[in-house]
Amino acid sequence: MSKKISIAIDAMGGDNSPDKTIAGVKLFLDKYKKKEDFILNLFGNEKIIKEKISKYNISSNLIKIINAEGVISNEESPLTAIKNSKNTSMWNCIKHQLEGKSDISLSAGNTGVLLVISRMILKMIDQVSKPALAGLWPNQNGMNVVLDLGANIECNDQNLVDFAELGAALYKSLYPKDKPKVSLLNIGSEEIKGTETLKTASGRLKELSNDDNFLYIGYIEGNEIMNGISNVIVTDGFTGNVALKTAEGTAKFITKNLKKSLTENLVTKLSLIFSYFSLKKFKEKLDPRKYNGAIFLGLNGPVVKSHGGTDPIGFYHSIDLCYKIVKGNLMSQIKKNLDHSKSA
Amino acid sequence: MSKKISIAIDAMGGDNSPDKTIAGVKLFLDKYKKKEDFILNLFGNEKIIKEKISKYNISSNLIKIINAEGVISNEESPLTAIKNSKNTSMWNCIKHQLEGKSDISLSAGNTGVLLVISRMILKMIDQVSKPALAGLWPNQNGMNVVLDLGANIECNDQNLVDFAELGAALYKSLYPKDKPKVSLLNIGSEEIKGTETLKTASGRLKELSNDDNFLYIGYIEGNEIMNGISNVIVTDGFTGNVALKTAEGTAKFITKNLKKSLTENLVTKLSLIFSYFSLKKFKEKLDPRKYNGAIFLGLNGPVVKSHGGTDPIGFYHSIDLCYKIVKGNLMSQIKKNLDHSKSA
Numbered sequence: 001m002s003k004k005i006s007i008a009i010d011a012m013g014g015d016n017s018p019d020k021t022i023a024g025v026k027l028f029l030d031k032y033k034k035k036e037d038f039i040l041n042l043f044g045n046e047k048i049i050k051e052k053i054s055k056y057n058i059s060s061n062l063i064k065i066i067n068a069e070g071v072i073s074n075e076e077s078p079l080t081a082i083k084n085s086k087n088t089s090m091w092n093c094i095k096h097q098l099e100g101k102s103d104i105s106l107s108a109g110n111t112g113v114l115l116v117i118s119r120m121i122l123k124m125i126d127q128v129s130k131p132a133l134a135g136l137w138p139n140q141n142g143m144n145v146v147l148d149l150g151a152n153i154e155c156n157d158q159n160l161v162d163f164a165e166l167g168a169a170l171y172k173s174l175y176p177k178d179k180p181k182v183s184l185l186n187i188g189s190e191e192i193k194g195t196e197t198l199k200t201a202s203g204r205l206k207e208l209s210n211d212d213n214f215l216y217i218g219y220i221e222g223n224e225i226m227n228g229i230s231n232v233i234v235t236d237g238f239t240g241n242v243a244l245k246t247a248e249g250t251a252k253f254i255t256k257n258l259k260k261s262l263t264e265n266l267v268t269k270l271s272l273i274f275s276y277f278s279l280k281k282f283k284e285k286l287d288p289r290k291y292n293g294a295i296f297l298g299l300n301g302p303v304v305k306s307h308g309g310t311d312p313i314g315f316y317h318s319i320d321l322c323y324k325i326v327k328g329n330l331m332s333q334i335k336k337n338l339d340h341s342k343s344a
Numbered sequence: 345m346s347k348k349i350s351i352a353i354d355a356m357g358g359d360n361s362p363d364k365t366i367a368g369v370k371l372f373l374d375k376y377k378k379k380e381d382f383i384l385n386l387f388g389n390e391k392i393i394k395e396k397i398s399k400y401n402i403s404s405n406l407i408k409i410i411n412a413e414g415v416i417s418n419e420e421s422p423l424t425a426i427k428n429s430k431n432t433s434m435w436n437c438i439k440h441q442l443e444g445k446s447d448i449s450l451s452a453g454n455t456g457v458l459l460v461i462s463r464m465i466l467k468m469i470d471q472v473s474k475p476a477l478a479g480l481w482p483n484q485n486g487m488n489v490v491l492d493l494g495a496n497i498e499c500n501d502q503n504l505v506d507f508a509e510l511g512a513a514l515y516k517s518l519y520p521k522d523k524p525k526v527s528l529l530n531i532g533s534e535e536i537k538g539t540e541t542l543k544t545a546s547g548r549l550k551e552l553s554n555d556d557n558f559l560y561i562g563y564i565e566g567n568e569i570m571n572g573i574s575n576v577i578v579t580d581g582f583t584g585n586v587a588l589k590t591a592e593g594t595a596k597f598i599t600k601n602l603k604k605s606l607t608e609n610l611v612t613k614l615s616l617i618f619s620y621f622s623l624k625k626f627k628e629k630l631d632p633r634k635y636n637g638a639i640f641l642g643l644n645g646p647v648v649k650s651h652g653g654t655d656p657i658g659f660y661h662s663i664d665l666c667y668k669i670v671k672g673n674l675m676s677q678i679k680k681n682l683d684h685s686k687s688a
Binding site (some may be wrong): 138154185226251254257279286 | 604609622630
């Protein structure tokens with residue numbers, strides 16, 4: 001790729017920003033120091049960003065600061081956001097992307113506002129009627145894409161088919177050597193299970209299933225999300241959001257109880273000496289910061305939402321995700337998949 | 345209670361039955377040997393049941409065998425069940441209950457068939473239009489009731505309000521000293537979040553919330569199911585089923601990876617010597633057999649479905665659940681709650 005990958009970063013959004021965002025940028029620059037194929041455009045108060053850049057000892061010709069005075073608060077409602085968010089760091093990221101100066105935008109700020117202004121500025125892809133929020137989810141063999149995670153609480157069968165094409169394109173951009181295995185989340189694997197919407201979507205996905213775009217493997221149930229049989233899991237935004245948060249809550253419940261068990265007395269604390277490195281590896285595998293970054297799909301350009309409460313490591317992972325998405329040519333994968341969907 | 349608690353048990357349903365069911369009965373009789381306030385009616389092939397009773401050294405005047413030749417297979421479809429299930433062990437349990445000879449029925453057999461024939465024989469409570477499948481779910485402080493777990497994939501606001509009344513009654517029958525704290529599962533806690541159905545149900549539950557029946561605490565998200573802020577969680581059967589199975593899958597994923605980490609080499613295996621008892625306690629707390637038994641609510645009598653693949657300990661826990669539900673006067677709790685719902 002001769003053209004540099006250009007990432008627009010809202011340096012001001014999220015808790016503890018711009019400290020967190022700039023520290024995340026530092027981690028990214030350190031990790032990718034041998035590459036020169038990208039540029040990070042940092043949007044926000046120039047003076048403050050410069051201070052943080054000096055604080056974190058960043059010296060790189062791969063970053064560019066673009067001044068933006070305003071910051072969108074977490075309290076801002078999506079309903080009034082368009083009026084109130086002009087010329088903020090978040091708004092200017094998306095504008096920069098619209099003008100073709102960036103390939104992708106990243107923000108840890110207000111999710112609702114980011115979705116509304118991204119959609120308004122970048123506009124939907126012609127063939128897609130609803131955008132989806134896609135997330136990465138660990139499974140027994142690696143990583144899943146799950147969508148929609150909450151952008152649309154009600155979806156029809158065509159929306160679900162679109163999500164399958166978009167999610168498969170995302171998976172292919174991240175794992176170019178893999179074949180996306182698409183499934184629909186349902187409450188049973190038999191054909192008679194589920195809503196009419198799911199049955200119609202399933203019929204259509206069967207027709208579309210092929211070697212080039214994705215293989216449709218049918219319905220899966222909630223307990224199969226993490227077992228690795230599928231790597232693109234499609235559902236409506238209500239179900240997807242509940243599933244994601246239920247998984248988070250379950251993981252927290254288990255690890256909290258495990259920690260309590262392993263530290264309840266001197267003997268069990270002793271055991272930690274022997275299992276320290278293994279438990280550390282176990283913890284790292286499940287570290288939610290590694291999966292930080294939800295991808296807003298269906299617009300004329302990808303937008304990534306970092307968790308607002310993440311730390312520099314989590315923010316680094318979402319910059320890394322942006323880099324990989326552009327490197328993997330997400331938008332041409334999407335175009336290819338949507339063409340297939342319309343022609344088949 | 346002068347009248348004995350009478351439980352109808354399908355001895356033949358589920359994997360490894362009647363070995364499992366009779367071994368579960370044995371555990372129950374041992375645990376409750378000082379009580380004389382119940383009778384277990386065992387339905388199935390009399391000769392085989394007698395053999396197992398002798399195999400497990402059961403000698404008790406608190407059990408009664410009622411011969412039934414047929415057994416419903418796992419392959420039987422709910423659509424043809426009514427025709428094919430007459431005089432099976434499962435069918436005769438429910439009939440026994442209808443005739444007032446049992447207070448509750450328990451089966452580890454085919455779920456779909458159990459739901460269909462229970463509904464057909466016992467009939468719905470007049471004021472309730474859809475029955476719900478309720479489950480027990482561990483939380484940070486004890487136990488939740490979650491419903492519906494899959495009986496109805498689509499629900500209107502009145503169904504959700506009914507589920508709240510039914511679930512609160514179940515919780516009160518199991519924990520007479522506690523006050524049920526009811527919540528609706530949603531994708532955000534703000535009032536504007538969720539479907540119109542949820543918003544209407546939420547408004548109605550606010551009106552119904554009181555000290556006698558239940559306290560309505562509003563919306564919760566998936567990550568709050570296990571944190572203990574609510575003990576009756578209401579949702580439609582599609583979402584509830586996905587949430588339950590996602591939690592199961594997540595728990596399995598984590599414990600599998602943990603086990604792998606703790607046994608990967610000699611050093612970590614050594615650590616298990618020190619943490620053995622703590623890990624055992626941790627495992628026991630999360631043991632799914634303790635939560636075995638989904639309760640079918642909304643009929644003129646409660647029916648409990650044990651997991652088909654559980655073992656004697658799991659089956660014992662579902663007999664125990666039946667005993668507690670009847671002891672806690674579930675049906676009068678339900679009547680009280682539904683009267684409140686209709687009058688308020």
